[in-house]
Amino acid sequence: MSIFKDAGHLFRFAALFVIAFLVFLVVRHYVVPKSFGKYGHYRAAAMDEIAAHPMQFAGHQACEQCHSDVAATHASGMHAHVNCEACHGPLAKHADDPSSVTPKLPDTATLCVRCHEASAARPKNFPQVKSAEHSGGMPCQTCHNPHSPAIGSGAAAGGAK
Amino acid sequence: MSGVEGYMYPNEVTLFWSVLIVLYPYITGLVAGAFILASLERVFKVDAVKPTYRLALLTALAFLLDAPLPLQFHLGHPERSPEMYFTPHATSAMAMFGYVYLWYLMAVLVFEIWLDYRREIVLRSQQTKGLLRLIYKIMTLGSTNISERALHIDEKVGWVVTLIGIPSAFMLHGYVGFIFGSIKANPWWSSPLMPVVFIFSAMVSGVAAVMLLYMGLTKLRKQTIDMRCVDTIAMYMFYIFVIDFTLEMLDLVHRIYEADESFRSIDFMVHTKLFFSQIVVQILIGTLVPLALLFIVQVWKNNISEIARKRIYVLCGSLILISVFAMRWNVVIGGQLFSKSFLGYTTYKMELATREGLLAAIGLTLLPLGFLWILLKLLPPWNDSQSHAAQLPASGD
Structure with a gap:
């Protein structure tokens, strides 16, 4: 199958993309907070953190x-x-x-x-x-x-x- | 208040989009334009422009590497920019642009350059020594197959990549126009013609930039400028510029005829604050003069000597680059000079030695030339080096 042999370098380039994509997914897994996207385009845990702030206004x-x-x-x-x-x-x-x-x-x-x-x-x-x-x-x-x-x-x- | 006439809302007094936001569409436009010139040879088989094919690709890459930097300088938190990729926001045009940029950089430009240079890369990885050898070795991705069949496949795949690259280049720059054109709150920007005008002005500026670079670099290398090549580039530049100018005038006439509630305010601005940058620099000096000169060359080409044509092309190319920069300036800065109340005007005070000042802008304009210099050293686009490389023995797996 000379087509695969002569196009081997293209597969290498494609493999580079695949590897880069996998690295991206791994990094994304670690850097994106777990609760991101639960309610919307933000970190859901931020709601609890904000709610835990001490009250400033008495009403x-x-x-x-x-x-x-x-x-x-x-x-x-x-x-x-x-x-x-x-x-x-x-x-x-x-x-x-x-x-x-x-x-x-x-x-x-x-x-x-x-x-x-x-x-x-x-x-x-x-x-x-x-x-x-x-x-x-x-x-x-x-x-x-x-x-x-x-x-x-x-x-x-x-x-x- | 100094620099403010009439009534401005408090959040309109200071311009938030500085000269760097002028630079960003300008540089992105040069990328798209340079790529379109490369596609002339590759897809549309305009053989006359072949001497500029590789230079156009390298120029596009050099400017594309620089394109996001004005945004990074403007926003000031480069460490946050990967968030755009990590947490994609489908309803934000700016967020989606990150993917368009990455696609254009990796899947189009880098891939096409790699395919086109693969033979030279493999040969140089065998011929050079030390660090250069290592760089070329890495660039081969471990494949030294440069058999006739492999190169034929590269040629075919490269053609497809260029074909995909044309709409990608249009997307890349059309997006930049879209960002402004879709802001319905600003009558100076809000126009569906904006992306189209941006694309055509991008094409004309990119073609002019590559033509000037080709002429300058050929002169520096003490080689002969291929007049058939620059004559053809000038012809295409003229045609594209005619379309670009017509579209811009169509937009202008449309605004004048429509004359909506913002018209008096915008009309006043064009006659005062933007008079020099729009009427004098962009339209008179930057558009009508080069159009007239290029028209004269098209009609009386045979009666004008080579040296005169070269000078005209250099003058026209430089004026076009200034004109397109002025157009970006008038859009970005002009769109922030008037109040949404249509009752007042502010002034843009460019800073000098700050993160968004004049010096940063000059630095970011010159930086792509530095990138290009490195690329030219690493991947020379010249025919003479190609012929030198051709003398090296070919090897295959």
Whole structure:
């Protein structure tokens, strides 16, 4: 069978491909995590690892258990849909041990403008101000109660906690 | 904000696809173009271009080895790139491209070069000494059969590989156009013509690159340039360039006629920020000038002296390479200069000595020439070395 003899080098080249493919499969077996692809194009075990992370946020229900007065003001104002920890930051540790972990109050001069600084990218009916002209760097809570920001709508300004 | 006019969304101010992403389709295009030139001789039996056949294959390989490097530099985590092969993602065009690249590299280019050079490889493995001998020995894969029948089989298989290589080359570069053409959020890119335009501009740039390399290397080797060969290459380059230019103009006319909501914004950009790179460099200097010169040569070939034709070809080849680079620049950079709001424009500030800067881009453009130099030393494509090798005694199993 001279055809096989004279084409022998082609089989060698093909064998090279087969060997490379087998090496690829072996390497793939070791480097691809076992749980990859179980739910989708990612490592399924990552879900458990993420779930095992310590909780950072307490949730607004935990806040409302102790701060019922603030919760009432908050529920009546324009910010009713904004979660406590969206402004105050993650406070699971404070909720677990309120006496020894005291959260720092946010600086309203920098916090409020994150959402309310005038920008053409925001919807037109969203309350926006040019803070430099509007307040000249004064903390917003001088006039507004952040928990119910419309002036005259909630508790006296300046006392928000 | 410096460099920003009008309104830009925050994520549009800085360009994320840098000059390296311009370089990537450019280099991939040179690969596809060089291979198409090689296929002219092999499949379409254009004997006149035979002197460039092997050089075209080696050029394609040298540039293909370089092609993924701009992406690696851009992404910055080369150790993650094998993941693309280990965990294939069928719905990601970019992920699937890894397989197209590997197929084209191994099953088409390396295989075809190996088949074409096998006789020389075997002879050199017997003739050379030391490390070179070892390299050639490895390249023979342990088979020294270069009998007439074995070489005949190589010839037949090589023809089939080239035939498969043509659609593969189209796939390779069509994909690059597809990546841009399929981005429906960007009106500058979103066009089904994009892959086709990319393929034809790739062909013309690859043919120009191989022609220039052939002329330059022949000059360096103090040999005579085969005028029948370069005249034929120039003819094909002219024809392909006419089609390429027509398609690009068709795309332009289509955009102007359609004049959708993005048109005013894009039109303004072409008249301002892209005026120099698109109108002046790409269209006027890079396309109309070489087209006119090549047209004159086609019509009055017999009245133009050899030396004048050579100079025209070198000028046209260089202008075409610049034009195609400008086209990639205008697509990649141009597509990121305007806001999706169609109300503002930003500026691309190229860095200098950073991972994605000008120096990295220059280095990655010159690197394939280094690869080519090694390939030329290892597998000389010249006829004189072939005749030298032919003097060696043939051996068979």
